[in-house]
Amino acid sequence: MSNKFENRPLSPHLSIHKKVLTAVFSIFHRITGIGLSIGAILISMWFILISLGPSYFAYFQMISSSIFFKLILILWSFGIFYHLFNGIRKLYWSFGIGMDLRSVYGSGYAVIFLTFLSTITVWLFA
Amino acid sequence: MKNYALKWIVKRITASILIPLTFWFIYISISLSKMEYDETVIFFSSYFNSFLFYVMMISMLIHSRLGLQTILEDYVTSKKTLKISKLTIDYLTYSLMFLITVFVIKMIN
Numbered sequence: 001m002s003n004k005f006e007n008r009p010l011s012p013h014l015s016i017h018k019k020v021l022t023a024v025f026s027i028f029h030r031i032t033g034i035g036l037s038i039g040a041i042l043i044s045m046w047f048i049l050i051s052l053g054p055s056y057f058a059y060f061q062m063i064s065s066s067i068f069f070k071l072i073l074i075l076w077s078f079g080i081f082y083h084l085f086n087g088i089r090k091l092y093w094s095f096g097i098g099m100d101l102r103s104v105y106g107s108g109y110a111v112i113f114l115t116f117l118s119t120i121t122v123w124l125f126a
Numbered sequence: 127m128k129n130y131a132l133k134w135i136v137k138r139i140t141a142s143i144l145i146p147l148t149f150w151f152i153y154i155s156i157s158l159s160k161m162e163y164d165e166t167v168i169f170f171s172s173y174f175n176s177f178l179f180y181v182m183m184i185s186m187l188i189h190s191r192l193g194l195q196t197i198l199e200d201y202v203t204s205k206k207t208l209k210i211s212k213l214t215i216d217y218l219t220y221s222l223m224f225l226i227t228v229f230v231i232k233m234i235n
Contacts, residue, residue, distance in 0.1 A: 030197055037190040044183065044222045050170065051229035054163045084148055087141050094138055126156050
C-alpha cells in the first residue's frame with residue numbers, strides 16, 4: 001500500500017525535462033530559498049550574540065574578519081537579490097500578470113540584470 | 127495536508143512584507159558592518175529599528191518555513207522522512223521566533 005505512494009513520480013521531473021531557461025529560473029529560486037533559510041538562522045544567531053553581550057559578540061567578529069566570510073556575504077547578497085526580484089515576478093504571476101511566453105522571458109532577463117546590478121551596487125558601497 | 131490555499135496566501139503576504147524590509151536590511155547592514163559593538167546596541171535600542179527587524183525576522187521565518195515545506199513535499203517521497211524533516215523545520219522556526227522575541231524585548235529595554 002505505502003509503496004504505491006512512495007514510488008510515484010513527483011511533480012518537477014528535474015532529471016527528465018530539458019533544462020529550459022524558465023525551468024532553471026524556478027529551480028534557482030528554490031536553491032536560493034534554501035540558502036536564504038540557512039541565512040535566516042545566521043541572522044538570528046548574529047542578533048542573539050549582540051544581545052548576549054560584547055564577549056559573545058567577539059565570536060562573531062572573529063569569524064566576520066575572514067575573507068571566507070566576505071565571500072559568503074557576496075554570495076548571500078546575490079541570493080537575496082535574485083530571490084527578491086524573481087519573487088516579485090512570481091507575485092505578478094499570482095495575479096495572472098505577465099504570464100505569456102514573451103513576458104516570462106523578458107522579466108526573466110530583467111531579474112538577471114537587476115540581480116547583478118544590485119549586487120555590484122551594494123558591494124561598491126560596502 | 128490541509129489549508130493549502132491559506133499557506134499560498136500567507137506565503138505571498140509575507141513575501142510582500144519582506145520586499146521593502148529586505149531593501150531596508152541590506153541598506154542598514156552596510157552601516158552596521160562598520161559599527162562598533164556599542165553602536166550596534168544603540169541601533170537596536172531604537173524602537174523603530176527593532177520593530178522593523180522583528181517584523182522582518184518573523185515574516186522571514188514564516189516565509190522560509192512555508193517555502194521549505196513546499197520543496198520537501200515536491201521532492202521527498204518517503205512519508206517518514208517528510209514528516210521528520212517537516213517537524214525539524216517547525217522546531218527550528220518556532221525556537222528562533224521565540225528567541226528573537228525574547229532578545230528583541232531585551233534589546234529595547
